[in-house]
Amino acid sequence: MHDETPTAPQTRALRLGVAGPVGTGKSSVIATICRHLRDDFALGVITNDIYTDEDARFLKSEGVLPEERIRAVETGSCPHTAIRDDVTMNLMAVEDMERDFASLDIVLVESGGDNLTATFSPALVDAQLFVLDVAGGGDVARKGGPGISGADLLVINKIDLGPHVDVDVEQMVADAEKARDGGPVLALSRKHPDTVEKLCDWVREMHKTYAGGGHIPVDPGPMAPHHHAHDDGHTHSHD
Amino acid sequence: MERQAALLLLADGRLPAGGYAHSGGLEPAVTAGRVADMAGLEKFLIGRAETAGLIASAFAAAACARAAADDLSDLETLAVELDARTPSPELRKVSRDLGRQLRRAMSSIHPHPLFAALGDAPHQPIVMGVAAAVLGLGPRDAALAILHENNSGAAASAAKLMRVDPFDVHAILARMTTRLDALAGQAAVAAEGAPGDLPSPGAPLSDIAAEHHRRRDVRLFAS
Ligand SMILES: Nc1nc2c(ncn2[C@@H]2O[C@H](COP(=O)(O)OP(=O)(O)OP(=O)(O)O)[C@@H](O)[C@H]2O)c(=O)[nH]1
Ligand SMILES: [Mg+2]
Numbered sequence: 037m038h039d040e041t042p043t044a045p046q047t048r049a050l051r052l053g054v055a056g057p058v059g060t061g062k063s064s065v066i067a068t069i070c071r072h073l074r075d076d077f078a079l080g081v082i083t084n085d086i087y088t089d090e091d092a093r094f095l096k097s098e099g100v101l102p103e104e105r106i107r108a109v110e111t112g113s114c115p116h117t118a119i120r121d122d123v124t125m126n127l128m129a130v131e132d133m134e135r136d137f138a139s140l141d142i143v144l145v146e147s148g149g150d151n152l153t154a155t156f157s158p159a160l161v162d163a164q165l166f167v168l169d170v171a172g173g174g175d176v177a178r179k180g181g182p183g184i185s186g187a188d189l190l191v192i193n194k195i196d197l198g199p200h201v202d203v204d205v206e207q208m209v210a211d212a213e214k215a216r217d218g219g220p221v222l223a224l225s226r227k228h229p230d231t232v233e234k235l236c237d238w239v240r241e242m243h244k245t246y247a248g249g250g251h252i253p254v255d256p257g258p259m260a261p262h263h264h265a266h267d268d269g270h271t272h273s274h275d
Numbered sequence: 276m277e278r279q280a281a282l283l284l285l286a287d288g289r290l291p292a293g294g295y296a297h298s299g300g301l302e303p304a305v306t307a308g309r310v311a312d313m314a315g316l317e318k319f320l321i322g323r324a325e326t327a328g329l330i331a332s333a334f335a336a337a338a339c340a341r342a343a344a345d346d347l348s349d350l351e352t353l354a355v356e357l358d359a360r361t362p363s364p365e366l367r368k369v370s371r372d373l374g375r376q377l378r379r380a381m382s383s384i385h386p387h388p389l390f391a392a393l394g395d396a397p398h399q400p401i402v403m404g405v406a407a408a409v410l411g412l413g414p415r416d417a418a419l420a421i422l423h424e425n426n427s428g429a430a431a432s433a434a435k436l437m438r439v440d441p442f443d444v445h446a447i448l449a450r451m452t453t454r455l456d457a458l459a460g461q462a463a464v465a466a467e468g469a470p471g472d473l474p475s476p477g478a479p480l481s482d483i484a485a486e487h488h489r490r491r492d493v494r495l496f497a498s
Contacts, residue, residue, distance in 0.1 A: 087495050110497040112296030113435060122291035124376045 056167035058149030115148025177212035186256025299429030332418035336466035338404025339417035
């Protein structure tokens, strides 16, 4: 067991990040993926907590995976730092998980809910979902930002709530597609099984591409300038 | 005085090794009402530097001297001695977690075979000492690096925990520079002796607070 040895290629899982503002449904998306794919893939989950371990507890209580495959990382109330400027804690949590339960197919990493600019560093994940919800307002997708425009998949969640919050879901999806230059957008609701199936298909497809060596991690782009003076342009590959 | 830039690199709080998730015991001290204002913060930081800080810096200096001489035979003894000076199981774990993280970061930043020789979960001061040696720094540098990193990390967490004027916090850090220099010198001298003779000042309340903190449901910092 040596931290400095990157996980051996045969035990290296697809590392899939799930980011997005507070309460949009990141944990729910992870729970859904686990429930539907756990028979086909060996899975692990890392949650990032701001000041509680609520996310890890929620996923454990949902019984979506054996408890020991869900681990929490404490981010010192700096969720964006933990997925971008200083990924060491998360990287080690992922590597430990891959080693302890070798060999895993997919490790899901939930970011602590942050703002629209928080995206995962390619040093931590191979691909990332960005989760918005209709309850946050129909305008959000149009506003863009690195997560919205650059994530591998943009999820617009809770579309069942559209009529209750006066959001035209079709319009929101169209705005998002425009902000993403045609990149994939998924309208999702746990109450619409067909949308859940599409989410699972996307994950299956991503895993297939990754396992076949055909996926090259892209960087959605750095965060907006903020108080952590740091050179975000520096990234490294970990395999 | 040749390797000053390497020392700045190692001591910089922005070195990506996960230190930002910790308050160095300040959060439990604030929560319990023991630190409530700037005077309290200054006393807290001085107390910490003179106890946990001196211990950490002495062990960093000792590890650095041994790594520089390419003799790691004492490392296991150093780890045992450091465990013995850290009564709180929680703080022993934090030290080893931070050590693993620092080792993981430094192995990517500046690879060296010595990092692999440190075992599964080395203490932070020991990794800091070895990292300093690998960067061509001496025992006193290693001591200063960990003193500064631990002190400025705890001070930075004050902005999230208390009503502070950040200028006041840095004024405390500025006043403490002479003290940290002196402590680093003390640590480097002590490092020349046997591991069992390294300094061992204690701060029992911090150990108890760390145990309480671990059991809290809601907290901003891991320690
Ligand atoms: N109506 C509706 N509610 C949903 C859906 N998905 C999630 N929710 C609810 O949205 C709330 C937030 O969901 P979470 O999955 O905890 O969101 P999160 O993004 O993980 O939240 P944080 O981790 O706190 O940032 C919960 O009350 C969920 O039950 C959905 O498809 N439809
Ligand atoms: Mg969540």
